[in-house]
Amino acid sequence: MTDGSDLVLERDIRGRLVLHRPGHPPVGVRPARLFPLSFPEGYIALLDHEEKEVAVVRDLAELDLASRQALLEELEHAYLMPQIQRIYAIEEEFGVLHWHVLTDRGERHFEMRGRDEVQPITPDRFLVRDIDGNRYEIADVRALDRWSQNLIHTHL
Amino acid sequence: MVEAFKEPLPDSLAERVPMLLDAGEEPRVVLSGDLDHHGRFGPPSWLVATDRRILVFTPDGKGAVPSANGAPAPGRWAWLRWLEGRRPRPPRVLDDPAVPPPASSYHLTHVLLSRAVEVKARESVGGGAVQVVFASEEEGDPPQRVDLIRFSRAHLLRFGDATQLIEKARREASGQQGDPVGWPAGPRKRSKARCERCGRVLPPGSETCPACVQKGRVLWRLLGYLRPYWKLSVLSLVASIGLTALALTPPYLMRILIDDVLIGHKSVSMLYWITAALGGTHLVRLVLGAGRDWLTSWLGQRIYFDLRTQLYRHIQKLSMGFFDQKQVGGVLSRISSDTGTLHYFLVGSAPNLLIHSLTVVGIAVGLLLMNWRLALVVLAPTPLLVVGTFWFGKRVHVVYRRYWRVLSNIHSLLVSTISGARVVKSFGQEHREVSRFEGRSLEFQGISLDAARLSIIYYPSMSLITVISSVLIWLIGGKQVLEGTLSLGMLTAFTSYMWQFYAPIGVLCEINNVLQQAATASERVFEVLDTEPDIRDSENAVYLSRIEGRVVFRDVCFSYDESGALEPLLKHINLEVAPGEMIGLVGASGSGKTTLINLLLRFYDPTAGEITLDGVDLRDIQIACLREQMAVVLQEPFLFRGTVAENIAYGRPEATRDEIIEAARAANAHDFVMKFPDGYDTDVGERGGRLSGGERQRISIARALLNNPRILILDEATASVDTETEKQIQEALERLMAGRTVFAIAHRLSTLRNATRLVVLDGGRIAEVGTHEELMAKEDGIYARLVKIQMEMAKSIAPPEERPAEEEEVALV
Known part of the structure; x- marks a missing residue:
């Protein structure tokens, strides 16, 4: 594993994410989170075009600002997990739950097949999967407004 | 052009698009995505593709997160929504329950296909994108990739298919050669995720929409199973009516006893008569009740048996594809749980519902006829009882759901830690396990108390309602008795009827649920019964009595789940195998070796292309013929419960003892079978569990030998045994292979040293062929x-x- 502090990431003119390391030629990489749920801000593996690990960023904080920006932008494309900020409604019909939520990426309706699709990460943090395999996160149930909390408690 | 890839454009774009195209240029793909370039939900983006270009329209909402339009603000309006309760839902559209309105202005990205070197769909966690790859400007530089349009997973497969279409057009236009990618053009059959009629999500592994189940029709079909026993059914119905009448008799006799015998005539002989009548009523009721119960049980069991056997017989006929789609667990649950639900309904709930309905109606009518004013006092709390039962049912349902979930969590924790005790102890984690268990038990305790609290509130409040009625009856009825407008006997009878009336109300509130469950279970069972096997003999399927063993794969493409894959698992396989050849299949796991074998065995049909045997398409050969002429030896041979001899003769039950022994000898199995105390009569146990892996393997070789197949398939036949056993098995296999066409899969390449040719598979393609x-x-x-x-x-x-x-x-x- 390479120490994160001497890694420099940048987006080249073609839009590729390129990794510069001392003593190595620059290489185009794609990021993969090693702990996408428990520690998304760190342990990000950088894979080259043959899917071989080139380096691991232990913590985003180790990178300089520009590198961090470039990496975050790339991560945003690779991991789509809207944060649920507010729940307007959860309605159940024949075991299918219909959700109407506000996420950090806008308003969304989705359907979920049964309660097993809600996976608790910690007692207050949940991962929600809809029927198409899209994932949504409730980062902290207690931080939601009371109406949303109430819906979660009645239905899950 | 395939219409599935053409969605109607919003008006503003429909006007704009033709102006951007050359004369005669037609859009071939028009699709909408639900994410903008920054991965935000909002008005749809649009992708329009022709043979020459791709146009992408992204809403230029100036980067604002779309507002929560029209959604009620939580908090302040919460009580309002609570009052509204569950409104009937409008019918759903197929893909997105609520598609945001189109944007007013768009940003346009324009790509000429001639500039691109590849167009493909890219899958990422939680979404995907259509990506265009442009040629690199400098030598040795990696090509530039641009995401044109982003979408959530709901749109992944549609875009995946459409992108292949675009890529094909691009290749044709540029005259570029190379391996064809992906599926043959055109949308493929999708396994159904939503109901075609109402757009609702279907339960997993089922194609039955619970909302669209026509309860009446399904239950009618279920009743159809009563037809062979219609005389007994009518008898049971008559007995039920009789029983209800008998149950209503004693209070009436009580009235006669008080009014006519004790107060009126004061006659001892009448007392004898009335007592005898009461005794007789009870006696007849007991006898008739027992008879009727036996009859309904018998009928229920009979239907259950008929249905279950029919289901099992039908499932045996279905092809491998069915077992994959529904998964073994799903199939098992249909046989046991769905038919179990039906059994419970037929034997328990249905007769009960019948009796209870008759009782309630009988009493209500009787009371109204006797004294309508008192009857109204008795009937008045009924709506309250019904509402109360529903209210309670809803809440109790929520609590019990949590109750069961926590209970099953505790159970699975127990199972994993107790069966994993070695690991727990060896890592010294006892404390952690204990505290985990404690935590869950505590949670369970909390929920149990919740449930208890609900019951404690519910039952007293329900009885309060009925108690008020009974108090009122005393008051009003007693007054009427004093005024002489009501007889004492009538009042007594009323009180008894009242209690008989309240009891079944709670049960009848469940009637909708019970019917719903029974209808859904029957529909699921009927759905299986109505499934036609995918793989079946075509009308003019031939029987080849003597197969040479020439196998040809011609441009075969295949994927198990046609809907779930962006690319086929097997891609354009072309291979000719001469009779008697031994083909070694080599490749990493997941490269498609076993899939190729599954197609050859015709467990599945190729999605595209054909496989021929002696020049005849597999689909035109009788399945029975294929099964006789092909034999498989698997890595984990599956033996059925039974004796060694029965297992060897599984494919040919009529084989003689001599033939069985001969096959066992050739398979190097005879020596060890001989040493068993029970010899060939040894019970192999569940799945052959009493034998070692190598022994099971040799028995399965004997089984294949006895069948004398023309084509032999070895799937990692020697992978899971030690070297010494492997040698013995290898010997047996060599005898088995002599003179037959053989397909052998092996990781240990030394086992393929006799192969005539080796076929190397890589990522579902044939990468290399040769000696x-x-x-x-x-x-x-x-x-x-x-x-x-x-x-x-x-x-x-x-x-x-x-x-x-x-x-x-x-x-x-």
Whole structure:
């Protein structure tokens, strides 16, 4: 594993994410989170075009600002997990739950097949999967407004 | 052009698009995505593709997160929504329950296909994008990739298919050659996720929409199973009506006793009569009740048996594809749980519902006839009881759901830690397990108390309602008795009827649920019964009495789940195999070896292309014929519960003892079978569990030998045994292979040393074909590399003194 502090990431003119390391030629990489749920801000593996690990960023904080920006932008494309900020409604019909939520990426309706699709990460943090395999996160149930909390408690 | 890839454009774009195209240029793909470039939900983006270009319209909402339009603000309006309760839902559209309105203005991205070197769909966690790859400007530079349009997973497969269409057009236009990618053009059959009628999500593994189940029709079909026993059914119905009448008799007799016998005539002989009548009523009721119960049980069991056998028989007929789609667990649950639900309904709930309804109606009518004013007092709390039961049912349902979930969590924790006790102890984690268990038990305790609290509130409040009625009856009825408008006997009878009336109300509130469950369970069972096997004999399927064993794969493409894959698992396989050839299939796991074999066995049909046997398409050969002429030896041979002899003769139950022994000898199985105390009559146990892996393997070889197949398939036949056993099995296999067409899959390449040709699969494609020597001659070939790795491993394992022999062995590869 390479120490994160001497890694420099940048987006080249073609839009590729390129990794510069001392003593190595620059290489185009794609990021993969090693702990996408428990520690998304760190342990990000950088894979080259043959899917071989080139380096691991232990913590985003180790990178300089520009590198961090470039990496975050790339991560945003690779991991789509809207944060649920507010729940307007959860309605159940024949075991299918219909959700109407506000996420950090806008308003969304989705359907979920049964309660097993809600996976608790910690007692207050949940991962929600809809029927198409899209994932949504409730980062902290207690931080939601009371109406949303109430819906979660009645239905899950 | 395929309409599935053409969605109607919003008006503003429909006007704009033709202006951007050349004369005669037609959009071939028009699709909408639900994410903008920053991955935000909002008004749809649009992708329009023609043979020449791709146009992408992204809403330029100036980067604002779309507002929560029209959604009620939580908090302040919460009580309002609560009051509204569950409104009936409008019918759903197929893909998105609420598609945001189109944007007012768009940003346009314009790509000429001639500039691109590839157009493909890219899948990422939680979404995907259509990506265009442009040629690199400088030599050795990686190509530039641009995401044109982003979408969530709901749109992934549609975009995946459409992108292949675009890529095909691009290749045709540029005259570019190369491996065709992906599926043959056109949308493929999708396994259904939503109901076609109402757009609702279907329950997993089922194609039955619970909302669209026509309860009446399904239950009517279920009743159809009563037809063979219609006389008994009518008898049971008559008995039920009789029983209800008898149950209503005693209070009436009580009235006669009080009014006519005790107060009126004061006659002892009448007292005898009335007492006898009461005794008689009870006696007849008991006898008739027992008879009726037996009858309904018998009928229920009979229907249950008929249905279950029919279901099992039908499932045996279905092809492998069915078992994959529904998964074994799903199939098992249909046989046991769905038919179980039906059994419970037929034997328990249905007769009960019948009796209860008759009782309630009978009493209500009787009371109204006797004294309508008092009757109203009795009937008045009924709506309250019904509402109360529903209210309670809803809440109790929520609590019990949590109750069961926590209970099953505790159970699975117990199972994993107790069966994993070795691991827990060896890592010294007892404390953690105890505290985990404690935590869950505590949670369980909380929920149990919640449930208890609900019951404690519910039952007293329900009885309060009925108690008020009974108090009122005393008051009003007693007054009427004093005024002389009501007889004492009538009042007594009223009180008894009242209690008989309240009891079934709670049960009848469940009637909708019970019918719903029964209807859904029957529909699911009927759905299986109505499934036609995918793989079945075509009308003019032939029986080949003597197969040569010439197998040809012609441009075969295949995927198990046609809907779930962006690309086929097997891609354009072309291979000709002469009779008597031994083909070794080599490749990493997941490269498609076993899938190829599954197609050859016709467990599945190719999605595209054809496989022929002696020049005849597999689909035109009777399945029975294929099964007789092909035999499989698997890595994990599956033996059925039964004796060794029965297992060897599984494919030919009429085989003689001599034939069985001969087959066992040839399979090197005779020697160990002989030593069993029960010899060939040894019970192999569940799945052959009482035998070792090598023994099971040799028995399965004997089973294949006895069938005398023309085509033999070895799927990792020697992978899971020790070296000594492997040698014995290898010997047996060589005898088995002689003179037959053989397809052998092996990771240990030395087992393929006799192969006529080796076929190397890589990512679902045939990468290399040739003899061992030919393939070894390719310096950077996949096969040559695999052999090298295995030789190095063999060297490092072999002890020094044995090394020369090992090397010789490997050199034979």
